[in-house]
Amino acid sequence: MLILGIETATDRVGAALVDHGGVLAETHLRGGRRHAETLGPAIEFLMGQSGHTPEDLAAVAVDVGPGLFTGLRVGLAHGKAMAHALGIPMVGVPSLDLVAFPLRYTGRRVVSVIDARRGEVYWAIYRAVPGGVQRIDDYQISSPDDLASELTADPEPTLGVGDGAHRYADVLGEIGGFELADPALSHPSASSLVQLAHPRAMREEFVNQSEVEPIYLRRPDAEINWVTRHG
Numbered sequence: 001m002l003i004l005g006i007e008t009a010t011d012r013v014g015a016a017l018v019d020h021g022g023v024l025a026e027t028h029l030r031g032g033r034r035h036a037e038t039l040g041p042a043i044e045f046l047m048g049q050s051g052h053t054p055e056d057l058a059a060v061a062v063d064v065g066p067g068l069f070t071g072l073r074v075g076l077a078h079g080k081a082m083a084h085a086l087g088i089p090m091v092g093v094p095s096l097d098l099v100a101f102p103l104r105y106t107g108r109r110v111v112s113v114i115d116a117r118r119g120e121v122y123w124a125i126y127r128a129v130p131g132g133v134q135r136i137d138d139y140q141i142s143s144p145d146d147l148a149s150e151l152t153a154d155p156e157p158t159l160g161v162g163d164g165a166h167r168y169a170d171v172l173g174e175i176g177g178f179e180l181a182d183p184a185l186s187h188p189s190a191s192s193l194v195q196l197a198h199p200r201a202m203r204e205e206f207v208n209q210s211e212v213e214p215i216y217l218r219r220p221d222a223e224i225n226w227v228t229r230h231g
Helices: 035-050 069-086 095-103 144-153 163-167 190-202 221-230
Strands: 003-007 012-019 022-030 059-063 090-093 109-117 120-129 132-135 140-142 158-161 178-180
Touching: 003 035, 003 069, 003 190, 012 035, 012 190, 022 035, 022 190, 035 069, 059 069, 059 190, 069 090, 090 095, 090 190, 095 109, 095 120, 095 132, 095 158, 095 190, 109 144, 109 163, 120 144, 120 163, 140 144
Parallel strands: 003 059, 059 090, 109 158, 158 178
Antiparallel strands: 003 012, 012 022, 109 120, 120 132, 120 140
């Protein structure tokens, strides 16, 4: 089963292919805010280099956020368009799960933290389980100070991962037993996306493209700015 993964929740644009043998190919580009211009060529390059065509795909996996509003919309729209045109189903995976997934072999508590801008972070707490990580609470948005208070209230050795954890290292680093993961793991990756999506697809945990919805947790910046200006 060949699956294409599309990852656009942050300032990077990523795509990956996976089949029963594992990840076949992956590409990541730092696109700034040029997600729409970058994603199509990235997928075309990936398919060409792997020797596959879109008609070979059995499903499309997408990162559903939380993350940058524009990036999420571009990735979801592109994934839905491909799934509709090819008549194949989709799998949606949250970005915080993708950031936590590379730490699936640690014995410590994992907090996945993505920079939400405006002095806030998206976050969730995980524990390693056989084959991956398990989220132990809801997806959250808060100030870094509130996250630090949450972790301090239940002290234990904690590994922080994600661009938000590194941006606010001065706040989170004050927590006893807290350590930052490798900065190379700071962004959700397309390879993690397809690795998490493939077993779900094998269990036929699909959804129709019309049922895939983004996880925002906060109103779009444009709406917040409008309300601020107009009261």
